[in-house]
Amino acid sequence: MSHIIGIDLGTTNSLCGVFLGDKPRLIPNALGKMLTPSVVAVLEDGQILVGEAARELRVTQPDRCASTFKRLMGSDARVEMAGRAFTAPELSSMVLKSLKADAEKFLAEEVTDAVITVPAYFNDNQRKATKVAGELAGLKVRRIINEPTAAALTYGFHDRNAEKKLIVVDLGGGTFDVTLMEVFEGTLEIVSTSGESFLGGEDFTNRLVSVILKQLGMQLELAELQEPLRVARLRQQCEDAKRRLSEQTDVEVKVPEKDGTLPEKARTVKINRETFAAAVKPLLDRIAGPIGKALRDGRSEAQEVDDVILVGGATRMLPLVDFVRDYFGREPEATFNPDEVVCLGAAVQAALIADNRAVDDMVMTDVCPFTLGVNTAKEMGGQVKTGYFVPIIHRNTTIPVSKEHVFSTMVPNQQEVLVDVYQGENRKVENNLKIGELRVTGVPPGPAGQEIYIRFTYDLNGILEVEAYVAKSEKKFRAVLTQHAADLTDAELEAAVANLQTLKYYPREDQANQKLLRFAERMVGEVSPYQREQFEDAIDMFEQAMGTGDRETVENARSTLEQILAMLGIDPDQASGGASFE
The missing domain is CATH 2.60.34.10 (Substrate Binding Domain Of DNAk; Chain A, domain 1)
Structure with a gap:
């Protein structure tokens, strides 16, 4: 049986992994790197480029390239590229084909099955589009797994004896997720999840681009239409500056010419950490919403969380790290590479599907997002x-x-x-x-x-x-x-x-439940008028509980009704005959 690979299909970068021996491993691409840029280009002769070559071409010929198309998954939108229109699943399938080829070379076997990760907040249309992309790439998608869940699988695999409540803050290139979960005795239980499908590292880069264009008296949206080559090169410069600000207190950004070139004496703009933090504050404010929602849905407070785990390359940004630290009152951790942890978890999920003995003591539950x-x-x-x-x-x-x-x-x-x-x-x-x-x-x-x-x-x-x-x-x-x-x-x-x-649980078809309900209804006329209201409330609660079809709700309501009957001195075991008052 061939291996099932795990794929992190990202907005900015994608990568794949596989479970070999007793642990998950990443699969290098043709250039020996783990990350493959999620960028597709069409050359003049019709040849398709994927990855780093396409990303480089995006700077000089942006009209021939497509990126961040993951955000369009599940929609009818099409991306114009070199005079042709492509859907998001079609573009994603090209990235998946590239990863599939890398995996086949690495494993020296045909790869047919895969687990693919998606943002936890992807709706059914977006998940279905992801599966379509897999099919177009020649893959049978065995499972769609939420990205924060995959990240938690990585941590759970390496720390199976932990007993803690943790929250995964996942900020990728184009999407944001937050998932609250509990880990105990090898079990990963997802408690709640929330997020945004249009919030990621690319937006932080664009904020920096906007700051610099504003100093030139230009707006980003207008500049992209009028001077696309300048904006494409400037975005590359700002992406690099954003990364350097994690190590340096201030950086200089070279401003390209209108044609996208960078002359030796190009104008420079100095950006410091304070300027960047101020520029991205509205984005950080948006991040607070889903975090609060996940905590409320999980009936938890920020101070009750034991570990805060950062996932996604964008979580390296200092403003984001500072925000998370202030929100939870503790230092967030990134024991595993934030760029790689989701893919490793997808490989663990693949091992679970394949019934690999190395993970037979792991159990994972998930939630309906x-x-x-x-x-x-x-x-x-x-x-x-x-x-x-x-x-x-x-x-x-x-x-x-x-x-x-x-x-x-x-x-x-x-x-x-x-x-x-x-x-x-x-x-x-x-x-x-x-x-x-x-x-x-x-x-x-x-x-x-x-x-x-x-x-x-x-x-x-x-x-x-x-x-x-x-x-x-x-x-x-x-x-x-x-x-x-x-x-x-x-x-x-x-x-x-x-x-x-x-x-399934059908309490209304349970003869014991129906017998108790009918008996209680018959007893209503036998109790004191002063006790009737409380008695009827218990009957109503039991009848409503049976309508929910929830076992725990029904059992609680049944127990309450039986306690009321006992308090009134009525023996429900006498339901088949006359009432018995003790």
């Missing part, structure tokens, strides 16, 4: 208004998971219901992402309010099973949304769906 729910209608002021989003699986719920919600028909004799499935956080579905639908037919005629139970079951492969149960007819309807799990074979998909069934 976005809320999953359905489109519903609400009655307001006598009018029925549609387009409201009702969550079924909330963001940062540990997966695999199965959750249920009860809905009702809106009008008399409604015989059909269309369940539109969405992903997102907005109150209105129009601002969320539709990922599928399920049509429910044959609802028995009757008044409005016929109950329909909608259950979502979601797993690590990205498979979402949507199930609808019509209470009155006892009919079930089901749709399996594979989204970014399209590479699974029929047999693999069948096995994955079978595994989903083990997650």
Whole structure:
């Protein structure tokens, strides 16, 4: 069996690795380097260049080059390059092909399978686009894994006996993620995640470019249109200056001519750390938002975090390090190279998939980064208004998971219901992402309010099973949304769906639950009027809990109802006969 490689497909740089022997290893490219720039170029003869050669050409012929296209994944946008238009998956596939070729040379075997990392906050369209890129490159994508999760796998692999709460701050070239997790007894449990898909090191470089252009009386957006060669060369100079500011207190940046050349006596602009920090402060303010959100979702405070781990080359910037230190009140750590740690984790994930004995004592849980729910209608002021989003699986719920919600028909004799499935956080579905639908037919005629139970079951492969149960007819309807799990074979998909069934819990079909509910309802008229309100509240809570389909919620509500019955001197074991008052 050939090796499964792990790939960190980055905005600025990409790299691949493999698990060999008893540890993950990086794979060098044709130039002997680990990082391959995520840049693609088209020469005049139609030849495609990828990597460092393309990055060099970007400075002198930017119209023939494409970069930062990872930010366009999942959209309909096309990149114009040398008179041709390319989609983001097409451009990404060229980078993946290059990495695949490097891996085949290194391993001396054909490579067909890969694990590819993505920002934790990538939505389903972006993840699906990443899988498409893999397919175009001739790879079967065995798993899409979140970048912070991959980084945590690297740390967890090398420190399996740790028991701590840690947070991964991942600032790459074009995206930002933050993930809160707990490590204990070889288990990595993702607690919560958040981030931004349009915030990264490239934005910090652009801030520096803007500062210098402003001194020339120019704005970045206008300059890119009017003097693209100057801006391309200046961006290269600012990228270098940004890196040097991590070692030096001030640097000089040479200002290119309009044609992009750098004469010997080119004008220079001095930039110090304070100027850079002031320029990027708005970006740092944006970083604070997702960090706070991840902590709130994980019900944690900054001071409760044991370790703060920096991931991504952009986390070397001193303003970012200072910001993180101030936010958490402790020194962040980067035990592993921030550029490489995600790729190493992808290789560990590949070993987990391959059932490598070197990782058989490791367990990893992940979370659903976005809320999953359905489109519903609400009655307001006598009018029925549609387009409201009702969550079924909330963001940062540990997966695999199965959750249920009860809905009702809106009008008399409604015989059909269309369940539109969405992903997102907005109150209105129009601002969320539709990922599928399920049509429910044959609802028995009757008044409005016929109950329909909608259950979502979601797993690590990205498979979402949507199930609808019509209470009155006892009919079930089901749709399996594979989204970014399209590479699974029929047999693999069948096995994955079978595994989903083990997650399901149907409390409303449990005879013991129904017996307790009916018995309690019958006892309402037997208790003192002064006790009735508390008793009915417990019954309502139990009935609502059964509608959630959550085992823990149901058991807690059942326990509460049984305690109330015991307090009232009622023995629920007598449900089949008359009531017994002790």
